[in-house]
Amino acid sequence: xxxxxxxxxxxxxxxxxxxxxxxxxxxxxxxxxxxxxxxxxxxxxxxxxxxxxxxxxxxxxxxxxxxxxxxxxxxxxxxxxxxxxxxxxxxxxxxxxxxxxxxxxxxxxxxxxxxxxxxxxxxxxxxxxxxxxxxxxxxxxxxxxxxxxxxxxxxxxxxxxxxxxxxxxxxxxxxxxxxxxxxxxxxxxxxxxxxxxxxxxxxxxxxxxxxxxxxxxxxxxxxxxxxxxxxxxxxxxxxxxxxxxxxxxxxxxxxxxxxxxxxxxxxxxxxxxx
Numbered sequence: 168x169x170x171x172x173x174x175x176x177x178x179x180x181x182x183x184x185x186x187x188x189x190x191x192x193x194x195x196x197x198x199x200x201x202x203x204x205x206x207x208x209x210x211x212x213x214x215x216x217x218x219x220x221x222x223x224x225x226x227x228x229x230x231x232x233x234x235x236x237x238x239x240x241x242x243x244x245x246x247x248x249x250x251x252x253x254x255x256x257x258x259x260x261x262x263x264x265x266x267x268x269x270x271x272x273x274x275x276x277x278x279x280x281x282x283x284x285x286x287x288x289x290x291x292x293x294x295x296x297x298x299x300x301x302x303x304x305x306x307x308x309x310x311x312x313x314x315x316x317x318x319x320x321x322x323x324x325x326x327x328x329x330x331x332x333x334x335x336x337x338x339x340x341x342x343x344x345x346x347x348x349x350x351x352x353x354x355x356x357x358x359x360x361x362x363x364x365x366x367x368x369x370x371x372x373x374x375x376x377x378x379x380x381x382x383x384x385x386x387x388x389x390x391x392x393x394x395x396x397x398x399x400x401x402x403x404x405x406x407x408x409x410x411x412x413x414x415x416x417x418x419x420x421x422x423x424x425x426x427x428x429x430x431x432x433x434x435x436x437x438x439x440x441x
Contacts, residue, residue, distance in 0.1 A: 374435030
């Protein structure tokens with residue numbers, strides 16, 4: 168595969184908020200440390216994502232020592248949110264999964280509600296080791312995941328985005344391209360591979376950490392959301408529908424489950440193990 172390397176790392180402390188791009192991250196069994204341990208829920212207990220509220224793209228969350236957050240968004244005063252003390256959990260719905268979570272301080276609910284103009288609450292995943300199993304159709308016993316859509320990490324590649332953008336540029340929505348990688352909200356981005364090579368991987372190592380490739384990532388309307396403006400277009404779903412339609416749906420990227428733990432760093436070599 169040549170000199171493939173880890174191009175970038177992305178951590179999203181609050182599900183659906185803007186991400187961070189650290190130079191290194193600790194890989195835990197359920198994902199990158201600090202990734203998607205928080206989420207917003209509506210008055211019915213369902214997790215709120217950019218599918219329903221594209222304006223979540225404009226909200227940012229900075230990770231604080233100990234797992235707390237500093238939240239900011241246009242027109243809102245920033246707020247610091249501490250990890251909630253152990254208390255009674257509430258049952259929430261994460262894309263059909265029933266998961267126990269701990270509500271944050273009421274001030275955090277009010278802040279998020281003011282940003283969205285909706286009745287929402289901020290919740291924290293207190294025990295990622297036990298709360299939510301990975302989809303049993305694509306998991307090994309005991310594998311768990313945070314508030315991510317379904318799997319601990321999502322891998323994308325620079326070359327595949329370049330190939331996709333080339334297809335977009337020749338299509339009817341060329342003015343929407345080139346699309347940036349943040350449309351796909353990956354955990355790790357790899358450079359130095361042929362376009363679409365990741366389709367054939369079953370195991371991969373990033374530096375010292377090994378991962379199992381669980382399944383391809385089916386893409387949704389969130390990818391059409393400009394992460395800087397929260398406005399939606401037609402791409403990349405139009406082009407994925409013409410060129411990347413598989414049994415799983417419209418595919419871009421691969422879902423990973425860690426086989427080991429450790430620290431990954433930008434520039435680490437990426438090795439295909441199978």
